[in-house]
Amino acid sequence: xxxKKTVFSGIQPTGDIHIGNYLGALRNWVNxxxxxxxxxxxxxxxxxxxxxxxxxxxxxRLNTAKLLLAVGVDPARSLLYFQSQVPQHAELSxxxxxxxxxxxxxxMTQFKEKANKAGENLGLFAYPVLMAADILxxxxxxxxxxxxxxxxxxxxxxxxxRFNSRYGEEFPVPEQITPEMGARIMSLKNxxxxxxxxxxxxxxxxxxxxxxxxxxxxxxxxxxDSEREIRYDREEKPGISNLLDIxxxxxxxxxxxxxxxxxxTPYGHFKxxxxxxxxxxxxxxxxxxxxxxxxxxxxxMVKGALDARTRAExxxxxxxxxxxxxxxLGQRA
Ligand code: TYM
Numbered sequence: 149x150x151x152k153k154t155v156f157s158g159i160q161p162t163g164d165i166h167i168g169n170y171l172g173a174l175r176n177w178v179n180x181x182x183x184x185x186x187x188x189x190x191x192x193x194x195x196x197x198x199x200x201x202x203x204x205x206x207x208x209r210l211n212t213a214k215l216l217l218a219v220g221v222d223p224a225r226s227l228l229y230f231q232s233q234v235p236q237h238a239e240l241s242x243x244x245x246x247x248x249x250x251x252x253x254x255x256m257t258q259f260k261e262k263a264n265k266a267g268e269n270l271g272l273f274a275y276p277v278l279m280a281a282d283i284l285x286x287x288x289x290x291x292x293x294x295x296x297x298x299x300x301x302x303x304x305x306x307x308x309x310r311f312n313s314r315y316g317e318e319f320p321v322p323e324q325i326t327p328e329m330g331a332r333i334m335s336l337k338n339x340x341x342x343x344x345x346x347x348x349x350x351x352x353x354x355x356x357x358x359x360x361x362x363x364x365x366x367x368x369x370x371x372x373d374s375e376r377e378i379r380y381d382r383e384e385k386p387g388i389s390n391l392l393d394i395x396x397x398x399x400x401x402x403x404x405x406x407x408x409x410x411x412x413t414p415y416g417h418f419k420x421x422x423x424x425x426x427x428x429x430x431x432x433x434x435x436x437x438x439x440x441x442x443x444x445x446x447x448x449m450v451k452g453a454l455d456a457r458t459r460a461e462x463x464x465x466x467x468x469x470x471x472x473x474x475x476x477l478g479q480r481a
Contacts, residue, residue, distance in 0.1 A: 156283050198266040
């Protein structure tokens, strides 16, 4: 085992991956691969908490795996697998559910939003407990996510502390890693709400695999404001500020630098510039995606699941023992 700290994160295979997912989370996944022992997961068990079609799910989880590889998750440096193939996640989730208060779950804003849209069920309610188990089953120290996951991460931290104080030191308290810029990319149509996979209007987002012309169109139609000045102000100018964030992240330039250059540029021209930068930035991802072979990716995922299972089983032996589930006969140590 390496002496590096462990980083874990997950992404749902629902809908398609957009630039919010990429800028808020996936770029960090890729950047952290060398400095951490990195474990990344396509969280397909989370995806069945809302109505779904099994055939479509089967296809979209493979596509999600392919996109993760295409953005630069490298199976030689990271463990990558499907959550449903590592049953220890669900086992630990059950254990953690017994120390989770209903009050904490009732306060989850994502539960309320999703339940309002898709209808409630016990799995959707318990979703954050499974997410905590994902992180804790690998004893992860850090979790790269966008800022919409903060409330879930807080529960994971609480559960880690509660388990440790009740049953003995077992889990690190995982730290959230969010990028300084890009932790919350906003909808292109309504820049006061976040860009989301589940928004009914596809014009609100740009997907990593969108055709260049679609990307250009989406940015041309992006909602801005009635002024004529390009400056960064998330309160007063959420649309322009979101476009500045996106441009800065795709061109690796600072906001100040961009504001200086584009301050007096007409909005229409500025939106074309942003669209072009995104088309260019996504082009290597598109080519990498279409160059991947499904069978090869399936092999990578099977190997990842085997390794993740071995690893999680090693961690669970000590968790089980703490709860009195030691497989051996005799006294508890
Ligand atoms: P998911 O699949 O909704 O999103 C994947 C990642 O993308 C981030 N994200 C964003 N970042 C910036 N701007 C946005 N508009 C935006 N939209 C999404 C999310 O914060 C996330 O990091 N519950 C998680 C999946 C999960 C998980 C885990 C994550 C399950 N178990 C354990 C970390 C650790 C989710 O639904 O992400």
